[in-house]
Amino acid sequence: MVRRAKDDLLDEQGEGVGEQRPARIAIVGRPNVGKSTLFNRLAGKQLAIVNDQPGVTRDVRETKSKMRGHALTLMDTAGFENAKGDKIESRMRAQTEAAVMDADICLFVYDAREGVTPLDRIFAEFVRKSGKPVVLVANKCESRAGDVGATEGYSLGMGDPIEVAAEHNIGIVDLDDAIEMALRDVVLETPEEIIDTSEAPVRIAIVGRPNAGKSTLINTLIGEDRLLTGPEAGVTRDSITIDFVWQGRRVQFHDTAGMRKKAKVQETLERLSVQDSLRAIKFAQVVVLLMDATKPFDKQDLQIADLCEREGRALVIGVTKWDLVENKSESAKWLRDEAARLLPQLRGLPVIMFSGLTGKSVDRLLPAIERVQIDWSAKVKTSELNDWLSEKVQRHPPPAVQGRRVKPKYISQTKTRPPTFVLKCSRATKLPESYKRYLINGLREDxxxxxxxxxxxxxxDENPYDNTVRKQGMEPLKDNPRRNR
Structure with missing residues (x-):
């Protein structure tokens, strides 16, 4: 699935080197205490969405980092709320509790300006009972307003609070010291499964309209409830990266926020989420455009597909909620016909039907991603290209423009991902767009x-008789002394 010519066979899984896994550090606390800001500060880059509105973070977001030679996996978590039942806050709490149990060290963050609240005490009791090593962090200590609240942290029974101001980069060195001390007591085991890390993972972005089922699909693919799901539209806000191994190959899924029409996006938080989704598309290798089988090929779906094509990403259309479709054979034919009609610039685009909720036919998606990723990375020999060009021109010569022929002479592939070709010809500016499409369609089919x-x-094509341009260090003809004799 990664960086191979199309006709090459995929190698079997290589031998990896047994190493200790990175220490997992979960940043936890109640809503709006600055967990995401601290996450970005420790990661060294802006990854998590930060906003004054409480409850921005909903899923557990992870990133690899290093601190003083220690490999770390940082986890940004949703704010802990004392909620029960089927509410989204209850599901967020379950995700946060699972992150605490999965962590090696917990950074318990509270707001020094507000002091220790009853909700802080409830969550602190849960973290203490987990038995995980804890570093207590008093955030927002950039002024005297946080002095009293910082000292209240001693009442949580988690040791001395480390006073920081994540937004202003204050106290981070002291926090690093505390984390390094806590790491000394952590025993990191060598993972049982050895993974070949010699090649970069295939980056797959799952995109689509809100409530299309993107998070549900990833949970089904990886076989666990890693991402927050629910009937509410817009549950996902951050672009969440999930590492996975499929048939010995490393894969990274990027779950993205649903993208609505630009005119409907009014709130700042939603704009930040959409920008995060657009970044995920730009850095992905393959994009899965997820559509609802009951409402496929909406105008917004087509705009997203066109954006992926303009960004040069390999694209697969996934049609989920297929279990709700009654006449499946006719619907499948109609979907493929519509894809060919509405997206002619991506002729032959794979359309995969499945149910993300039940898992029916989901196993067809990753092989389709593999095929399109190999095509996207394909390299065609120059000799084959020029034989093909000669045949194409003989079969269908370019039309004459103003009574003069346009003569294609040479073609070569200059890069992959996506396949990029350069055609040399006379009167290049006069070659009609229709003939370019003819050649592109020929490349695609042949x-x-x-x-x-x-x-x-x-x-x-370079003209050897053009004496207005300096070529390979030669002087123009009028300045050539041998010419002037």
Whole structure:
């Protein structure tokens, strides 16, 4: 699935090197105490969405980091709320509690300006009972307003509070010292499963409209309830990265927030979520555009697909909630016909139907992703390309423009991901767009590059008799002394 020419066979899983896994550090606390800001500060980059509104973070977000030679996995968690039942706050609490139990060290964060609240005490009791090593963090200590609240942290029974101001980078060195001390008592085991890390993972972004079932699909693919799901639209806000191993190959799923029409996005928080989703598309290798089987090919779906094509990403259409469709054979034919009609720039685009909730036919998705990723990384030999070009031009020559022929002479592939070609020809600016499409469609069909973006750039062939341009260190003819004799 990664960086291979199309005709190459995929190697078997290589031998990995047994190493200790990174220490897992969970940043926990009640809502709006600055957990995401601290997460970004420790990670060294802006990853988590930060906003003054409480409860912005909902899923557990992870990232790899290093601190003084120690490999770490930082986990940003949802704010702990004392909620029960089927409410979204209750599901967020369950995710946070699971992150605490999965962590090696917990950074318990509270707001020094507000002091220790009853909710802080409830959550602190849960963290103490977990038996995990804890570093107590009094955040927002940039002024005297936090002096009294910082000292209240002693009442939580978690040791001395470390006074920091994550937003202003105050006290982070002291926090690093405390984390390093806590790491000395942590025993890290070598993972049982050895994974080949010689090649980068395949980055797969799952995108679509709100409530399409993106998080549910990833949970089904990885076989655990890792992401927060629910009937509410817009549950996911951050772009969450999930590492997974499929048939010995490393995969990274990027769960994204649902993208609505631009005119409907009014709130600042939703704009930040959409920007995070757009970044996930730009850095992905393969994008799965997830559609609701009951409402496929909405205008917003087509705009997202067009964005992926313009960004040069390999694209797979996933149609979920297939269990709700009655006449499946007719619906499948209609979906494929619509994809060909509405997205002609991605002719042959794979359309995979499944049910993310029940898991029916989900196993067809990853093989389709693998095929399109191999095509996206394909490299075609220059000799084959020029034989193909000669045949295409003989079969269908370019139309004459102003009574003069445009003559394609040479073509080569300059890069992959997506496949990019440069065509040299006379009168390059006069080559009609229709002929470019003819060549692109020919490349797609004859070299089996279906369903992926193809770039074709047309450049003028160098004219050896053009004495207005300096070529390879030669002087123009008028300045050549041998010419002037």
């Amino acid at each position: 070299f089996d590059l279906v369903g992926i973006p193809i770039r074709l750039y047309v450049k003028a």
